[in-house]
Amino acid sequence: MGRAYQNRKESIAKTAAAKSKVYSKYGRQIYVVAKQGGVDPDANLQLRSLIDNAKKDQVPAHVIDKALDKAKGGAGEDYSPAMYEGFGPGNCMVMVDALTDNPNRTIGEVRNCFTKTKCKLGAPGSVSHMFDHCAILRFVGDDEEAVLEALMMADVDVTDMEADDGFITVFAPHTESHKAKQALQDAFEGLEFEVDEVQYLPQMMTTLSSEEDIAQMEKLLEMLNDCDDVQNIYHSAEWE
Template sequence: MGRAFEYRKATKMARWDKMAKTFSKIGKDIALAVKSGGSDVEANPALRRCIQNAKGANMPKDNVERAIKKASGADAENYEEITYEGYGQGGVGFFIECTTNNPTRTVANVRAIFNKFDGNLGKNGELAFIFDRKGIFHLESTAVKMVWDEFEMEMIEAGAEDIDQDGNEVFITTAFEDFGSLSHRLDELKIEVKVGELQRIPNNIKEVNADQFKINMKMLDRFEEDDDVQNVYHNMDIKDEFLELL
């Protein structure tokens, strides 16, 4: 399996098990998608991806429809996307993506979490070079109704860089600029996607000791519990013996 796959498996997919947080995250994604491209699902690829993600997370259809209606109304929340960067224990880089209607509150919360765990909030752009922005699609192999070799060729031609399979789970990685074309090709092939999103994958890994690992994981949990935080990325080495400490 590729490095990007192992990173996702160790640190990201668990978020989709936190139902309340996941529904809130998708609701904000829907609001942003409607704001930028309108409420017509057929004419708005970003909104289609949000609905795919909602289905993959078992978000009730009524919730999705309410979120779209709310985002289309005159009293819709005015969300904006903001990113923050900083360091945790052992020099581990943290990249935090937020969607908020109150940037003052958000930056105060982010700074407070860094301070609580002896981390440091940095300047925007300071850590961007540590992460490569990639498109990630997560689906089940049973969703592929064609010969596997043909499927792989279709994905490669649409821009896939890596296709990783672990049992019934399939992860497709693509460059940021090819995310839209691969999403469109999956739609054309009528292949159901559980999750399709842009992620930041570390291009270098920082080793830490057990104590630093535990503190950084506590900080990660606090970030992910914050209502304004959509995604948190880091470049900490995840060792099997560390996972036993959780």
């Protein structure tokens, strides 16, 4: 599980859009979450996590404030979530997470990315059953037993845990995200999270061995990341 997570992060890092694209995507996510659950991060835990992640990714304060002000005003675009599923080179599985105010435009753009890279956009449910929807919390530590005890005392359903290089990574169902985070912060004073995310993790990986397949996958990720409506990309591909 950890390997799949690491692979996704590295792949996105290689194909990340320009900073302005990253800012735009965070701005849209913050606006939507704040509009749905309120603009107070103390009362809207999903918003608080999102703002924390935006700051870690060096999103300027004015971008965050602008999104919150827009949500506070009550007007603006009406975005809805959309998930697209498909197959990349080597028949690897791909999930594309989007926020859109025009579903026809978004699916057209996503389909174009798959078509131009000789990949295939699938039907809803075609690959999502092969992914686990997980909360991921990574922080400095080495005492796995103490961490597990704190989570069990808070009745958190832990699905996996890894320790490496002085860090502990906890995996839990996405519905347990805030509960797990709060339990850890209560148990370990001053705890800071290097990673605090909810992702779709593939249950099995697909190794791309040919240069053609690797180039094709990198192009697909690059094109999808360039789509304004696309927020996250999850896939089962791995390569050297």
